[in-house]
Amino acid sequence: MRSGDACLALVLAVSPVWPGSAVDPRPGGELRFCIRADPKTFDPVRVADDASETIRYLTGGVLIRVNRLTQHLEPELAETWKILEGGRRISFKLREGVTFSDGTPFTAADVAHTMDRLMDPSVVSPTADAFRSASEKPRTEVTGTHRVSVTFPAPVAGLDALFDQVAILSVVAKKESVVLGPFVVAEHKPGQYVLLRRNDCYWKRDARGNRLPYLDSVRLDIQQNREIEVSRFRRGEIHLMNAIDPEIFERLSAERAGTAIDAGPTMEGEMIWFNQVAASPLPAYKKAWFRTRSFRRAVSEAIQRQDLCRLAFRGHAIPGAGPFSEANRFWYNRQLKPHAYDPASALHRLRDAGFRLEAGRLSDREGHPVEFSLVTNSGNKVRARIASLVQQDLAKIGIRLNVVTLDMTALIERITRTFDYEAACSDWST
DSSP: OOOOTTOOOEEEOOOOBOOSSOOOOSSOOEEEEEESSOOSOSOGGGOOSHHHHHHHHHHOOOSEEEOTTTOOEEESSEEEEEEEGGGTEEEEEEOSSOBOTTSOBOOHHHHHHHHHHHTOTTTOOGGGGGGOOSSSOOEEEEEETTEEEEEOSSOOTTHHHHGGGOOOOOTTTOOTTOOSSSEEEEEEETTTEEEEEEOTTOOOBOTTSOBSOOOSEEEEEEOOOHHHHHHHHHTTSSSBBOSOOHHHHHHHHHHSTTSSOOOOOOSOOEEEEEOOOTTSOOOHHHHHHHHOHHHHHHHHHHSOHHHIIIIISTTOEEEOOSSSOTTOTTTOOTTOOOOOOOHHHHHHHHHHTTOEEETTEEEOTTSOBOEEEEEEETTOHHHHHHHHHHHHHHHTTTOEEEEEEEOHHHHHHIIIIIOOOSEEEEETTO
């Protein structure tokens, strides 16, 4: 997905919440926390939703890992790598002695198989989009049992970091359950939980030579209701909460010092974008609005970001500039500034683009009233407030905004498959 110039980026500065008793780093035990919805897939190349991404992160083995704390690239299944030909080619030297969770050896053939499947157009992999530098597919060359290179038709920006999202598949087993990561999917009861068990074949060890992971299992309970999640956290039934709402953060902070920690801006944020997919079932005149830079910029200028930070996030957010959080040290451009709130400038841009304001309603040059719907997920209080505030802001320049809430599964389906929506409000990870 690509956000247009009307990208609305808000960074929620709340860290994960841990219980009073810290998780014991000694071997054994189970970590429990909640995810918002059932994972849509256990196939790592088809991941397009948060729940599936969580599963992929805990089960998938990758060649290169981006350290979430330092944001530095670290070797994983690849001991070393080198970018060549100005970003068109990357070569890997793989670790030896590594096996999949079923005991089969990990080799360069598995990397080649993974890249072939990832870039197969019939698979429709969201992960593959970042690797597409031209119409041709990349070429993977196995030069040894543990040596492989991938050549792209044109340079790819930040090529090595992209492999953090590519979980390596087994060319022998060809099963989603056979993995290289620390955990394997042991059980899934739709609507209830996903249970991950320790991968006894996992290759990593700690500094003392002990096998990782320490935990025996991770249980991901499926829970959309944040109040129920908070109650379960208080009772000790779950061990952490991530991306909590501002009210919950303040409530937990007041109840017990140190329970909730404001750790500064995260890598995630909120944004609004317009559907510009050519195959979407939208009227041609609305597609024309959304593809017009002046229209998108006008909508952006009509939104009061400071109010969103103050009212929707209770001060625990900052206005964003562009599609990346300032916490993203690799991609964030510190020279960018958020669009200033300027409804007069917005109306001027709209008039220049052929729109006209009459009796408080904006119309395009063909007389169509400017009205569109914004879809977001139900049960999210922050996004409900964002939508309400944006609705009020846009009404001031004659635009009628309708807010439609959907369950997360239906929202992801519309955004990634049917494209049956006009605008959406979600986070960068959706």
